[in-house]
Amino acid sequence: MNDLAPAATPAPVPVEDAVSFKQQKDTKLYAERVRIYAKAIKGRFRQIKTAALVGLLAIYYLVPWLRWDRGPGAPDQAVLIDMPSRRAYFFWIEIWPQEIYYLTFLLMLGAFGLFLVTSIGGRVWCGFTCPQTVWTDLFMWVERLIEGDRAARIRLDKSPLTGGKVARKVAKHGAWLLIAAATGGAWIMYFNDAPTVTWNILTGQASFAVYFFCGLFTATTYLLAGWAREQVCTYMCPWPRFQAALLDNESYVVTYESWRGEPRGAHKKGASWDGRGDCVACNQCVAVCPTGIDIRDGLQLECIGCGLCIDACNDVMAKVGRPANLITLDTEANQQRRQRGEAPVMRIVRPRTIIYAVIIAVLGIGILLGLSTRATLDVNVLHDRNPLFVRLSDGGLRNGYTLKILNKDRVAKTFALGIEDLAGATLSVIGHEPAPGQPILLEGRPDTVTSYRLYVTAPAAAVASHQQPIQLSLTDQADQTVARFETVFRGPER
Amino acid sequence: MPTKVEKDAFTGTDTTGHEWDGIKELNTPLPKWWLYTFYASILFAVVWWVLYPSWPGINGYAKGVLGSNQRLDLDHRMAEAKAAQATYYDRLASASVAEINQDPELLNFALVGGQVAFNENCAGCHALGGAGQSIYPTLADDDWLWGGTLEAIEQTINYGIRNGHEQARFNEMPAFGEILEPAQIEDVTDYVLSLGGTSGNAEAAARGQALFAENCASCHGDDGKGLQDMGAPNLTDPIWLYGSQRPQIVAQIVKPRQGVMPAWSTRLDPATIKLLTVYVHSLGGGQ
Structure with a gap:
């Protein structure tokens, strides 16, 4: 009996830190693509974005057709990189290969320009001028034209395969491919005489290299602007990763004023606004976002700073009769000032921006001096x-x-x-x-x-x-x- | 074995369970399309195996359906380059070296082509740029054993020196160690040194002068300035193939070294020899 009697203080049952393997399958190895159906929106930022799109595409497509007389025996294209004869032309400037340092300085100028703009206004480059943004915007515009806006597109994608659906899809991809081909073709024109190469491409007389690069840039444009879109920004581009190093609390970034938006919730017309925030949880800001994020979660890597959510929210605020700019372009410091009831202060001139501006000025003057005193x-x-x-x-x-x-x-x-x-x-x-x-x-x-x-x-x-x-x-x-x-x-x- | 998937409190993302100084690595999954690009590159490789040479076998290799062959490509391009040069070679074949030297286009071709041929065939002894080394004469100076005119240079390259070819340039300086007494050789050496402006024993040099007139002047000339037709070097200038020091001159008189150069006409085609001639002539010493 004694042997079988329980011990006076029983040993604790050891607890294993074990979970069934099924419960461990929480994490997926690969993330499914979440399709983003960005809704059309009108407003100030949309206007700026459209103006940038039209202006930049016009520059891209038209510049190769500008002529510049350099005398007999020389190409008369204003902007031309002539690889076979090792010359680059930019209007009155002619560069030999050994003067490639001008390109280095130009790239440095571009880099510091980007730093300056980002430290002042956040990712202006990403939101308005980056080729990925411009062509994605153009492709989305075509998509809306053919398939309709957000709700129509979601419905179309969920609908069974019909003749009408096939026709719309074919029309969309056909239009995309045409734009992509024009993009690839225009790229070639910076390296060849535009009228000649256009004629040669159309009549099948162009070289293999011309067709190859035309096809390559057609394919990349179609894939990147039609299919990859925001994936380029979130997974491929290094720029979002180090933008944080360029921003400080005086940089203007797309900001949700959570201090007056929260607590959010649906709002019935005529109901009181007391004890609640201005955000009516309509999710319009999410619906219009080209990268499909919720700006109310705060500044994040995926935000390209295009401001379309500001346009969307301002529409809603006007409808519900609350002050505009619940989502706004503002600095972190100003947000704190506003919260305290102080007036916002614009501080564009800061040590950071002064340093960038000085570097840009030095580089720019250097390039100008170099070019104007260039020995022949x-x-x-x-x-x-x-x-x-x-x-x-x-x-x-x-x-x-x-x-x-x-x-x-x-x-x-x-x-x-x-x-x-x-x-x-x-x-x-x-x-x-x-x-x-x-x-x-x-x-x-x-x-x-x-x-x-x-x-x-x-x-x-x-x-x-x-x-x-x-x-x-x-x-x-x-x-x-x-x-x-x-x-x-x-x-x-x- | 991870026991439990842990979620990061701030982002709600899973962590990998790895932790460094309190910093946990988030386990952000890769997008699916990224995986597909990996599959696409595998597919690319398979297509490549079919199109291009790839897998090694025991007696050969998979040649690929495109029939690509880099060695044949090289042959093809070399043939193209040769064909492109053919017009020059045709003109070279019918032109004399003097005519080549007068024609700016042919001269330019000869200087470039000649340099390549020189570096391949001649630089081993005469050094790059004809700088000369050890017992091999400098071709860039203005002192020539067998003549520095275009014709003389072409002749020397074609048939060489002392190589047994029936048209080779030939001379043979006798070994004076068997003809003159050692003291006489010392006297001649003093005289030869004096020719080059080096002061030595004037008395010995005077004795040597008589011996020189008797034994050496027939080839090196009464004034010691040599005779290019004989390949006899000029003894009055500061350029010495086998050395300008007294022991070196004595050694050369006692038992002369006789340099040999191959007959390049037995190895190179006439056009290449013309290129070499014009190039060597351009190295600085051409007359």
Whole structure:
């Protein structure tokens, strides 16, 4: 009996931290796509968005057709990147590949411009000007035209497959593909003469590369603007990820005034507003959102700052007779001021924006200075690596160079070659034997690089150390302007 | 084994259960389409296997239905490049080296093509840019053993030096160690040094001058300036193939070194030799 008697203090039953595997299947490995049916809305932000759309698309499609006369033999397209002949044209500016740093500066200018705009007004770029936003907006407009607004589209997608549904879908995708093809085609025109390449594409005479890139950009436009849409912003784009680093509490962002909106709830006409918030929980702000979020949850990664929810809410506030801008473009600091009943303050000038503006100004002035003082003549003097110098039978020294004349003008030029800073030096260029006493005349062919083999001979005594800086000069025979270029003359170690 | 899926209190998202210093990683699921792009890339690979060479076998490999072959592509492109150069080669074949040197277009082609041929065939001894090294003469200076005119250079490249070819340039400096007494060789050396402007024993040099006139002048000339027809070097300039120091000169008199150069006409076509000739002529020393 004693053996079977329970212990005076029974040991606690161990509790395992175990759950059936079925309950563990809470987390899905992959997220299903939630279709977003953005509702059409009218209002101030919609107007800005439409204006941006029309303006930017007009620039994109029309710029390749602008002409700019550069004289005979040169392309007359105002904006052209001519890959085969290694030239980029922008109106009066012509860039050679070695001047690609202008593009670097331009990209830096773009980056800091983006930083400045974001620190002032939030994701203005994302909401209004990003190509992904512009083309998605255009595709949504086409979609509404063919399939109707939000409710009609939801109904259509749920309806069984009928002839009418197929016709609408085919019309929509057909229209999308046409726009996409025009987009891809316009892209090609920045790299080819627009009228020529358009004719060639239409008559089947264009190169494989043209058709390939046309097809590639058609496909990406169709997929990104028609199908991927907000997925690009939420999953592919890095910009939403670091926007937080550019915002501070004085940045204007799309904001829900929760302090006067909550507690939200449906509101019957004529009922009292006491003890409740202004938000009538109509969810119009969610319905119009192109990325399908609820701005009342606060600033979030998916918000592209387009302000359409502001338009939607203002409509509703006007209808229920409450003050506008329950959803508003405001700063975090102003929200706190408003909550305290103080007047809002606009603080655009802050250390952050000043720094960005100064960088932009420096970069912009740098680019302008660079372009306005850009020399049309450049010379590369490449000293031979082997042999560094040659000792001659009279004891003198000779150095070999490759002389490249970069004539960025479209007229041929003739230069007289000279040398400075080397006593007793004589010059000779392979293939050029001037009459005695005459200078060596070198031609700089128009808009290209002309190469010459140059030998400089000097008495050994003229070279003080193993390496002496010298200057070569090119005198333009047309206007006698002299350009000087530095190089070295080498001799034995001393 | 995770026991229970934990939800993040703030976002309501599941966590992975991993925690670092109190920070828990959210388990945000990947979108489905992302998975589909992965499937699409697998499909791409399968299509690639069918179209292009891919799987290795024991006696070969799957060739792919497009018949792509990079080695054949290379041959094809080389043939295209050759065809593009053919017009130049035709003109080179009928032009003399002097004519090539006068024609700016052919000269440009010869300088570029000649450099390639030189780097492949000649630079091993004469070094890049004809800088010369060790016992191989510098081609970029103005001192020539066998002549620096276009014709002389072409002749030397075609048939070479002391290589047994019947048209090869040939000379043979006798080994004076078997002809002259050691003291006489010292005297001649003093004289040769004096020719180059190096002061030595004037008395010995005077004795050496008589010996030089007797033994050396027939090739190197009375004034020691050499004779290019004989390939006899100029002894009065500061350029010395086998060294300018006294022991080196003595050694060369006692038992001369006789350099050899291959006959390139047995290896290269005439057009390439013309390219080489024009290129070597352009290195700085061409006459």
